[in-house]
Amino acid sequence: MGKVAIALLCALAAGCGGGTAPQALSADDAAYQQKLQEQFLDAKPGSVIEIPAGRHALDRVLTLRANGVTIRGVGADKSILSFKNEISGPEGMLVYASDFTIEHLAIEDSKGDGLKVNDGENITIRDVRVEWTGGPKTTNGAYGIYPVKSKNVLIEDSASIGASDAGIYVGQSQNVIVRRNRAEKNVAGIEIENTINADVYENTATGNTGGILVFNMPNLAQPGQSTRVFNNKSFDNNLANFAAKGAAVASVPAGSGVVVNSNPKVEIFDNDIAGNHTANLIISSYFSTNYYNTRGVDPKYDPYPRGIFVYGNRFKGGGDSPDGLELKTLKTAMFGINGHFPDVLWDGYVDTKSLVNGLPPPAERICVQNGDAEVLNADGPNKYKNPKVDKTSFQCELPKLAAVELPHS
């Protein structure tokens, strides 16, 4: 009774605020929030926090700091944590813990990231939906499902919708599996960034600006490498880029199926990639992002995509209406109004210091062994002066990467 009384007082007090005071939670929601906050505070290894069915309005981030905790709802469309009226966060849920499992629930409309897991080990995210329910907006939170600096991460059967940066965003992590997820209406559907050993498979990315991204950003402690993207469906990712300028993904052209940027050892195979208006597959360097500058970027940073192996993908359509004036002009000049880019668009940046007889060392080449698929070398380093379509230069093979194995999956 005491708790209910306190919650009621809080609710009443907040209601009297006026001005910038947010909409108060109902007495029931306030009482539930207090109970849930206490469960998060009291959690210890072995604790299971059950989220009952229903839409629970919360106005403050849920933070977890205990290892070995499971948070479990009864379904991603049934147990809903709504942060529409969030006053303190900015995340929906913020986890600083290892041996963490979250499953069968939804996180909606947080002001910042939906679910952020920082510096954890053995993380399982299963059947979790993170969504901004008002559709794609620049004011939506940046990342939907966001493990960072974590090790042994499994994200499966989950969904992210409407993130103003990346829907499923794995940053600076090691040993990662992202499978059977759905990413829609985000700027980037799925993004693997500065991560070592990631398998991304059986996901569906559609209706985003870019479907699946594998990036390396400068200045970070861990450069990423070794990502396999396979058996995914990435189609019709033609949503106008709604990221704030300056965000890494703001440089992604609308209509990108799969994008590799500055990340080495990436294997892209057996995917269905279709109908992405700029190109079904883009391979590019940090130099094409507009963020490169000598003062702000660590000189040790490697901006080249080295050792990219593309094979056995089923490309269809796409490349027919690229985003941005430069690419539009390039497409029209080369292929005509009704023509289209080849399936693979490469910006043409190469580490000239590494070239032997005009080619990168074998392990650092871009290899495309994908039936009829051609590559457009856009000649970015020369401001697109001498772009050319090529197939034979990319006829090579790279050693296949090992599958990621997780101790807990």
Add this chain to the structure above:
Amino acid sequence: MDSNQVARSWRLWACAGALALVACGRTAQPVHFFAEGRPAKLSDWQVVYADGGNLALNEGVVPYDLNTPLFSDYAHKLRTIWLPRGTSAKYDVDGNFDFPVGTIISKTFYYPLPKGAARDSNAVARTYDQSTEFSDKAIGERGLKLANVHLVETRILVRREAGWQALPYVWNAAQTEAVLARTGDAKPLELVADDGSKEAFTYVVPNENQCAGCHVADLKTKQIAPIGTKARHLNREYPYASGSENQLAHFIKLGYLTGISDPASAPKNADWRDAAQPLDARARAYLDINCGHCHNAKGPANTTALDLTIFGATDRYLGVCKPPVAAGRGTGDHFFDIVPGNPQDSILPYRMRSSEPGVMMPEQGRNTTHVEGVVLIEQWVSALRGACDTAT
């Protein structure tokens, strides 16, 4: 101490006790260190407590200030520290002092009342003026004059065997007691400036896990730690009841601090408000205390490659020309954390100007914009030289 001095100090103690007895009609209890558990009331600790017209500091409870404090929605803060008799903290030149088990730090967040405001309204003063708030000396050091202030919360940071623990207490409307609020609280308040302008906002009392959001500066150890009790923050004068004195010197004299003989050798952060001090030192002191608890090499924001502690480099890792990593919409359409000479194109002051969750920095601990802090950082960015050359 010779026997005469001992006798004299005991007489003083007895006298003080007698005065307290008269003043509030009850016996002054000594400070109570709870080795475990969460006492329900702030007064259970007997560190600071409402006593007649004052927020009083118990005997042995020592107030302190910081050269440059963390901004918390213009709240004023009364910080105190108490150590069990016969124990002391060990000095560290850069990090936290090593405090003994039993140490209790308190921080009371309060506002002076605006002129003419009703006692029970939500109106609080937006001012740096502290002249009206201190009480006359009661039993220990000077506390607060309750008639002139609005107490919001008092946070206890207690050093137990297992480490530090943070406990938030929220003051009642009558300002007679603060009760434990583990899950935090939200208070609608209205800041009233000297010129009469008003700004309504929600004062958010953090829950215990949110306390750790700032007080865990090392993600690997995950240990909660004080932020302000470091040499560079404490190295300044304080107006004690016995007269003004350097805080480190005072701690040494009390026996609260060992491992340093000469406070003059200790590092000292600038006072961000003192225009006589160098702009760079003031800005770095401001970033150090406001941002460095997350933006340090071991902190939760080490994912961003931005180190805003006083020890950080002065290059891209301070943000100069650095592209953001995971700022999302926090970029405000800007490309670099700091563009030298151009605060309007820089992400860092943009995020300081915002009070919107998801954009603003720090991420928590404020719901208003620190206008004077923004001005300082903008001046500092304006004074930085060079350009962010985007040529490849």
